[in-house]
Amino acid sequence: LSCPSRHIPSSAGHPSVIIIGAGMSGIMAAKTLSEHGIDDFLILDATDRIGGRMHQTTFAGYTIEMGANWVEGVGGEEENPIWTLAKKYNLRVSYSDFDNMSSNTYNEDGTLLPLSFTEPHFDLADASFNYTNELSNSLNAHGEEDISILTAQRIFGVVPSTPLDMVIDFVYYDFENAEPPRVTSLKNAQPTPTFVYYGDDEYFVADKRGYVHILHELAKGFLKHNNDSIMDSRLKLKKVVTNIISLGVLKSTLIKYTPDLPYWKIKTFYQFDMTIYTKVFLKFSQKFWPTGPGSEFFLYADGKRGYYPFWQHLENVYPGSNILFVTVTDDESRRIEQQPDHVTKTEIMEVLRKMFGERIPDASEILVPRWWKNSFHGGSYINWPIGVSEADFDRMKAPIGPLYFTGEHTSAQFNGYVHGAYLSGIATAETLIDCIKYGKCDEITSDELPGTSKILPRNGNLTSGNCTGSCCVDVQQERETLRQSYVGAIDALQAALAAKCRAS
Numbered sequence: 001l002s003c004p005s006r007h008i009p010s011s012a013g014h015p016s017v018i019i020i021g022a023g024m025s026g027i028m029a030a031k032t033l034s035e036h037g038i039d040d041f042l043i044l045d046a047t048d049r050i051g052g053r054m055h056q057t058t059f060a061g062y063t064i065e066m067g068a069n070w071v072e073g074v075g076g077e078e079e080n081p082i083w084t085l086a087k088k089y090n091l092r093v094s095y096s097d098f099d100n101m102s103s104n105t106y107n108e109d110g111t112l113l114p115l116s117f118t119e120p121h122f123d124l125a126d127a128s129f130n131y132t133n134e135l136s137n138s139l140n141a142h143g144e145e146d147i148s149i150l151t152a153q154r155i156f157g158v159v160p161s162t163p164l165d166m167v168i169d170f171v172y173y174d175f176e177n178a179e180p181p182r183v184t185s186l187k188n189a190q191p192t193p194t195f196v197y198y199g200d201d202e203y204f205v206a207d208k209r210g211y212v213h214i215l216h217e218l219a220k221g222f223l224k225h226n227n228d229s230i231m232d233s234r235l236k237l238k239k240v241v242t243n244i245i246s247l248g249v250l251k252s253t254l255i256k257y258t259p260d261l262p263y264w265k266i267k268t269f270y271q272f273d274m275t276i277y278t279k280v281f282l283k284f285s286q287k288f289w290p291t292g293p294g295s296e297f298f299l300y301a302d303g304k305r306g307y308y309p310f311w312q313h314l315e316n317v318y319p320g321s322n323i324l325f326v327t328v329t330d331d332e333s334r335r336i337e338q339q340p341d342h343v344t345k346t347e348i349m350e351v352l353r354k355m356f357g358e359r360i361p362d363a364s365e366i367l368v369p370r371w372w373k374n375s376f377h378g379g380s381y382i383n384w385p386i387g388v389s390e391a392d393f394d395r396m397k398a399p400i401g402p403l404y405f406t407g408e409h410t411s412a413q414f415n416g417y418v419h420g421a422y423l424s425g426i427a428t429a430e431t432l433i434d435c436i437k438y439g440k441c442d443e444i445t446s447d448e449l450p451g452t453s454k455i456l457p458r459n460g461n462l463t464s465g466n467c468t469g470s471c472c473v474d475v476q477q478e479r480e481t482l483r484q485s486y487v488g489a490i491d492a493l494q495a496a497l498a499a500k501c502r503a504s
């Protein structure tokens, strides 16, 4: 969010607030502003639609979700606001029963493993999972240092290393975090706040209007519309923002900020991992996989961790569709995004033929969403890596002058989820409203942010905070100056590369 006229009323024709991005958080920010009487905003989105990472498409005649697919966190004491909206707007959903995977696990050569064999492995993974949750609670309670989930598994004494244990590990962690336990913060990702606050249940959205239907309905509540089309001049689509001239904002390769961002903001932004989570959809002329109760999900346990591990059929939501999808994450997503789809299809058919026999038909269609290569997203959602503290989320969302930040990645509790985006849009707009309407615009400076030491003695002794006088140096300033000294050189090198590329 950018508030060009933070301290002065907006002049004719100039909006008070410009919102970059019409995803869940941007639309919720605009809605919140509107509810507080601030209606002269402008929403810009690079694409020709609202929704961002809530993005459905038609595949083999059925509506499938390339991005967000589940309402996650249902059935707890507190109600997930997205679940409230899903009910209000009659979103078509189906309960996901993840309980039967121990009966639906195929080993590397494609043999369906007997329950008597898989069950002890799932039980051990359960025990390890519960242990990591309890260890995390204990570390938090005692203010101890963070460790990775893998470190916790090592302490527990069981590190998944067989194909079966690795695919179970993928289900417990990568399927949610989109990154392996090796990089994920124990203290902040386990137990997952979404499930703690809102409950363990998950509902799969399969609605021909798309998951984004709830966002359309929210937008229609404050933007002019004609039936289902939003026709409000304050929403401008196909507008790619490439320059922000202001005090600064998040650095990306797409948007240039003048002047540049302060060092602390750039560092914070790059500390987080933008994960990649890919659902590869396949259409077949006939079903050859088990259907019926308890069969919706099945696992393939390859020796290479994360190789086409997690499968789902769509028969529960679209009977007779003959559609399967397989979920991959992280390095496998990156690899698949870079290869032609026919290569991916060949790899997938090899895996399926191991499980279901040589005579199964080839997939007639394949869809590989490319979130990583998409320059407006650069990945799927953020994961909380080891070494990043809650204070970093404060830095992530801290305004810089008239620039305010929102999105799932600014939610310390619910990052990575639709409800995180929803709540962050409201929260950021409320901070901005405080400023516009009530003059409470106090900027957070780097030294006020928890954990950021402004002044350090020149001798490098890290006793932050109290040093004054000539022996001291403003560390943040020193780092900014250091980075700036390279910026010109990097720009020149990049320009030379681009020129060379054009010439060839």
Ligand SMILES: Cc1cc2nc3c(=O)[nH]c(=O)nc-3n(C[C@H](O)[C@H](O)[C@H](O)COP(=O)(O)OP(=O)(O)OC[C@H]3O[C@@H](n4cnc5c(N)ncnc54)[C@H](O)[C@@H]3O)c2cc1C
Pocket: 020, 021, 022, 023, 024, 025, 026, 044, 045, 046, 047, 050, 051, 052, 053, 054, 066, 067, 068, 069, 070, 071, 072, 239, 240, 241, 242, 254, 255, 277, 278, 279, 371, 375, 376, 377, 379, 380, 381, 406, 407, 408, 409, 415, 416, 417, 418, 419, 420, 421
């Ligand atoms: C594959 C995948 C699976 C997921 N699964 C789930 C799930 O099952 N359940 C769940 O709760 N969440 C899930 N998520 C996460 C969820 O989709 C996101 O957390 C949420 O939609 C993010 O909303 P946002 O408003 O923060 O960002 P976005 O939706 O990314 O919105 C940002 C908007 O900014 C626009 N934009 C970007 N750059 C520019 C520019 N330079 N100029 C103009 N506009 C620009 C983009 O076009 C976009 O519309 C998933 C995400 C992905 C990708």
